[in-house]
Amino acid sequence: MAHATTRSASVIELAQELIRRPSRGGIDDYAPVLTVLEDWLTRGGLPHRRLCDEAGQLVGLLVEIAGGRPGPWWTLDACVDTASFGDEEAWTFPPTAGDIVEGFLRGRGAADSKLAASAFCHIAADLLPHAETLRGGLAVLLDVDEHTGGFGGARAYLSDPEAAIPAGVMIGYPGLDDVVVGGRGLWRATLTVSAHSGHSGSSRSVLSAVSRAARLVQLLDTADLPGPPAVDAAFMLPPKLSVTAIRGGEGFSVAADRCELNVDVRTTPAFDAHDAETLVRKAAAELDAELPGPTPTRVTPIASWPPFQLQPHEQPAAALIDAAASLGLAVRAKTAGPSNIGNLLAGQAGGIPSTAGFGVPYEGLHGIDERASLAELPQVYAVYHRAVLDLLDAR
Numbered sequence: 001m002a003h004a005t006t007r008s009a010s011v012i013e014l015a016q017e018l019i020r021r022p023s024r025g026g027i028d029d030y031a032p033v034l035t036v037l038e039d040w041l042t043r044g045g046l047p048h049r050r051l052c053d054e055a056g057q058l059v060g061l062l063v064e065i066a067g068g069r070p071g072p073w074w075t076l077d078a079c080v081d082t083a084s085f086g087d088e089e090a091w092t093f094p095p096t097a098g099d100i101v102e103g104f105l106r107g108r109g110a111a112d113s114k115l116a117a118s119a120f121c122h123i124a125a126d127l128l129p130h131a132e133t134l135r136g137g138l139a140v141l142l143d144v145d146e147h148t149g150g151f152g153g154a155r156a157y158l159s160d161p162e163a164a165i166p167a168g169v170m171i172g173y174p175g176l177d178d179v180v181v182g183g184r185g186l187w188r189a190t191l192t193v194s195a196h197s198g199h200s201g202s203s204r205s206v207l208s209a210v211s212r213a214a215r216l217v218q219l220l221d222t223a224d225l226p227g228p229p230a231v232d233a234a235f236m237l238p239p240k241l242s243v244t245a246i247r248g249g250e251g252f253s254v255a256a257d258r259c260e261l262n263v264d265v266r267t268t269p270a271f272d273a274h275d276a277e278t279l280v281r282k283a284a285a286e287l288d289a290e291l292p293g294p295t296p297t298r299v300t301p302i303a304s305w306p307p308f309q310l311q312p313h314e315q316p317a318a319a320l321i322d323a324a325a326s327l328g329l330a331v332r333a334k335t336a337g338p339s340n341i342g343n344l345l346a347g348q349a350g351g352i353p354s355t356a357g358f359g360v361p362y363e364g365l366h367g368i369d370e371r372a373s374l375a376e377l378p379q380v381y382a383v384y385h386r387a388v389l390d391l392l393d394a395r
Contacts, residue, residue, distance in 0.1 A: 004382035018114040019098035019107035025081040025147030051156040060143035060153030067134030072167035075139040078117035079146035082109040083366040104371040111362035111372045116172025135393040168316035173357035180357030182309030182335035185267040187276035192298040197257035208255035219283040239271040273304045308346035323386040
């Protein structure tokens with residue numbers, strides 16, 4: 001714990017530099033934030049290399065500390081791209097402030113997940129001089145393209161033939177009370193609704209694609225999803241369906257002949273992607289029967305990730321929970337509602353177990369005035385440090 005307290009100042013300093021480089025997913029150039037990390041790793045003599053996607057774009061950095069004894073590899077993962085700023089006028093400080101006020105590190109990415117990225121880099125630096133005592137190895141993935149949902153950095157890591165397939169991954173999302181051991185999956189689709197075009201002022205009655213789409217939204221919003229009694233008792237969370245976007249029509253005088261909906265279904269072990277697609281296609285068929293159009297409503301699946309859940313005794317969850325308990329932190333294993341990189345890992349061949357959250361307390365995650373509490377940073381650092389040493393069977 002004393003070492004973690006000493007390390008905190010350096011962890012915070014690097015995190016501040018990262019926050020001051022805007023890296024909004026799908027908006028900003030990722031090179032500046034990754035360059036800060038690359039320079040820090042180089043100065044520390046940490047072995048690392050770049051990860052690029054299929055188009056050759058830089059999507060992350062991978063640090064690899066090989067142990068002196070054979071054994072499994074484990075991965076610490078933290079994204080360094082962020083959510084967008086939203087309404088900047090609503091912030092009470094600049095989104096790239098990177099300053100410390102009243103014990104909080106302020107700015108976009110402070111909580112998710114630039115502070116964790118800095119902490120994980122420092123843990124790798126701690127282990128490097130003692131690599132020969134370790135069994136297996138430690139990888140630190142510093143990825144971007146996470147907040148776009150593309151997970152380009154994680155995908156590049158998983159497809160890299162030179163990288164060891166990890167036995168498990170610990171993702172540095174924030175939150176002190178829980179070790180997140182699971183998450184709902186998702187099934188996403190675009191629904192295309194058609195209609196006959198026409199003049200809105202015509203004496204002939206015209207039912208536009210917008211009107212048909214509005215009825216489809218009603219059908220989807222009232223679709224029969226399994227409620228709490230049918231929820232898997234171990235998983236706890238029910239499935240959820242949301243219509244997240246609608247596009248169609250223009251001007252005032254033309255009845256639209258096409259309208260598109262985005263549908264997001266969060267899945268569970270008891271209600272999987274097949275169930276989600278069946279439900280959405282049933283709603284589309286009901287629309288076509290009730291309000292026929294010139295062509296059937298088209299359902300185009302976009303993405304599907306499975307739900308995942310570790311038991312508290314399974315690694316790497318057990319190492320993290322045990323390390324927290326040994327340092328006096330009472331944490332609980334939790335299954336989260338949002339999907340995350342853990343779902344991508346679970347979908348790999350054979351599945352890669354992961355935890356998807358344990359870190360400092362926070363406020364404003366993905367919202368206004370994001371900030372991360374620093375008082376608990378030494379504890380969080382010490383927990384991850386101890387968990388990694390346990391997993392690597394350090395002597």
